[in-house]
Amino acid sequence: MLADLHAVTIPREPDALSIIYRQSDYYHHIQLSWLLSTLTTVQKVGHIPTYKSKVKDESSVPLGFFLYPVLQTADILVFKTTHLPIGENQIPHLRLCTYMIEKFYHYFKQNIFLVPQMMATETTRIRSLRHREQKMSKSDVEERSRIDIMDDEKIIQERIMKALTDFNA
Numbered sequence: 432m433l434a435d436l437h438a439v440t441i442p443r444e445p446d447a448l449s450i451i452y453r454q455s456d457y458y459h460h461i462q463l464s465w466l467l468s469t470l471t472t473v474q475k476v477g478h479i480p481t482y483k484s485k486v487k488d489e490s491s492v493p494l495g496f497f498l499y500p501v502l503q504t505a506d507i508l509v510f511k512t513t514h515l516p517i518g519e520n521q522i523p524h525l526r527l528c529t530y531m532i533e534k535f536y537h538y539f540k541q542n543i544f545l546v547p548q549m550m551a552t553e554t555t556r557i558r559s560l561r562h563r564e565q566k567m568s569k570s571d572v573e574e575r576s577r578i579d580i581m582d583d584e585k586i587i588q589e590r591i592m593k594a595l596t597d598f599n600a
Contacts, residue, residue, distance in 0.1 A: 454506070464505040468498060470534040471527070476500055479523050496570070504528040508544045515547040520556060520566065525549050560594035 454460045476482065479500055486492055507515065507528055517525060525547070532544045556566040561576040571577055578587055 454502075457509070459509050460502070460505050463509055464498070464502045467504055467531045467535070468501045470538055471501060471531055475527060475530060479527065481520070481523075500524050500527050501531070504531050507547055508532070511545065512547045513545055514550050516550040516552055518552050518556060522549070522551075560590055563595055 476497060482492075482497060482500075503524055504527065515525060529546050532546055535544060536542050559565040559567050559571065559576040560578070561573055565571075565576075567577045569577060569579065575590055575593065578590055582590075
């Protein structure tokens with residue numbers, strides 16, 4: 432888990448040791464996220480591929496997961512981010528961010544947010560350690576499928592040694 436509010440979008444046991452940044456200590460995140468959510472439609476957020484794939488696999492998806500892209504946009508904007516390194520799977524999130532900035536300007540008539548410049552990375556998606564067809568995800572309920580940022584060396588070694596590999600490569 433990286434940020435405490437992002438970490439609770441999927442219900443799980445809280446782990447205070449793995450939180451590096453406490454968004455909840457800064458009310459600006461909550462306020463901006465709320466304002467952006469009032470300007471954004473369900474249809475716009477529902478077009479995000481990450482959400483579509485989660486809905487396809489789950490019968491019940493938490494509202495927090497659905498609103499994750501709005502909170503992510505609040506993160507980007509509250510720090511006045513000008514350049515954003517992203518992988519291909521984050522492009523729809525940045526497009527949604529741009530949409531929300533435009534809606535904010537149109538509604539409040541204040542041009543206080545810059546549209547961050549996308550800095551596409553050449554890195555391909557990092558695959559799940561347990562399911563080669565899926566990308567590694569911190570929201571995967573199977574802990575052995577990922578390496579968390581706060582994992583100790585022993586856990587990382589164990590997970591890598593037990594990772595499924597492509598025997599045809």
